Amino acid sequence: MMMTPVYKKGGANMNNVMAIINNALDESFLDKLTGHRSLASVPFGARYRLIDFPLSNLVNSGITNVGLLLQTKYRSLMDHIGFGKAWDLDRKRNGLFILPPAHIYQANRAYKGDLQNFASNIDYIKRSNQEYVIIGSPNIVANIDYRNAFKYHVENENDITIIYRELNVFRRDTTYTVINTDDNDRIIDMKVDPKNNFYKKISLQRYIMKKNCSWILLMTAFLKENGILLKMRLLVIWII
């Protein structure tokens, strides 16, 4: 049975983890379903919307600081989420944060990738008092308990943990990020949308990392120096 624990501050406890749900995904494959809504607010399973799954997974795992990073067509998403009450995220401290997309801040800059959105909301990330962050997206319907994944991340002293799953059958009408690991599950290769699916392990695009690890520095560096913006999925590979 599930238990709501009382966590000591910091360390490997779930109150030391924040989460960001990245909504900048290509949803065009759903055609008319996403004509006027984001992937996150696509209805699912008689009474849910896709966002319910990542949000509930985070809250059930004991995470109470969740940022919802928006991109486009988020009117119905906002409608659905409200101020987070349904997930008990209407909190005085922590709770749900709506993170507007970059073009709200910088209307004159072309959209190059979702890292722009992360960078525009870096204040939120900096000001949160958690040490770790889990980054996810609303494109997967699953019950994921992050407590085990986070424990693994800390005990194994990983820099970045990517949650993966093995697939035997790959579909042609979708794209995958595939990874190859050694015997210790250390990622040794990763490919985004390969022409041929080399590896059977697909990334679920759920990343666990230290909040102020190389990631933020790197991202800031990218923005400031090169002006090159990569997509989140590509950046992770680059780090590895």
Added chain:
Amino acid sequence: MPKEEMVAMLLAGGKGTRLGVLTNNIAKPAVPFGAEYRLIDFPLSNCTNSGITTVGVLTQYKPLVLNSYIGSGSSWDLDRHNGGVTVLPPYVKEGGGSWYKGTADAIYQNIEFLDIHDPEYVLVLSGDHIYKMDYAEMLNYHKEKNADITIGVLEVPWKETHRFGIMNTNQEQKIIEFQEKPENAKNNLASMGIYIFNWEYLRKYLIEEAEENEDSAGDFGHNIIPKMMADNLNFYAYTFEGYWKDVGTIESYWQAHMDLLGEEPELELQDRNWIIYSVNPNRPPQYLSEDAVVDNSMINKGTQIMGTVKNSVLFFGVKVAQDAVVEDSVILPNTRINSGAKIKNSIIGRNVIVEKDSKIGIEKEKEASDELKITVIGDDEVIPEASNIKAGMVVG
């Protein structure tokens, strides 16, 4: 409903007899404190800051103000889907009902509440202590020691040990003996009235005590703990280092307010990592007139000061008129002090009107000793013009 690891049970039913007129109309945990708060804000905020989200508040004596103050619990972020804050007054059961006979009986009568949440541990708290404490640390200690019961203790000066329940411990902090207000104490670790119990054991002992001992006082200190001690359960002492005050008497209540003053006060309320939450009184900012003199004081919203305020704590909505002087005193909400009135070493209740040129706590009785005597005025009193209320008197 998910199982809770630890549920807090906050004992808030006491009258607080020793606070006299301050608890005429309200339970002790509802007594205002520190310009902004009520006593219960401290344990409730400690719970929320410690990550404890299920809290039962056991009420009995004059619960109305306390009930409406707690409301949905949103002020302490305790309006939760599962748990949150629940007010638990005594109620009628199949075989009739009764008042809470004592601290343990209050928990016993709410076994059903605890069974709903099915916790591993139960944290028992008092509603009338001023302190900031991380109960998650205490729980961690409880688990590390593999304890059945952990009691929060603090070191008190040896000469004061006769006022407290003293825990005699071995080197591993295991409690081997309990002395209630001993004349010759063997140790100086005093109980803070904070306990973590393994619920499974506590539940068993509560039921046994209630079923086997009809005349039981239903008290932790007198009935349950000695019995557990006799059965050799594992008791550990968790030493708390930090400010802690039992504001059970007029003197300690006044002293705790004085402890809030100064540039580095003994009790730090500015810590943004450990906010003491309270219900917002929604008052405008304070106003100090050109003639106002304010020294070393804590002054809440909605106050208007035209006179002199020194070393004092003023709650919201207090008005100090021109030429009025307030020194070393605590003024509760919405009280008016008219011009020329002088107040020293006093606690003035809520909605009091002190008419002009009155003196409160300024003069001593002729045969009075040099000992500091606090003067107390109860809620809603009107002190007539030019009255002289001598030090140590109580009105109300």
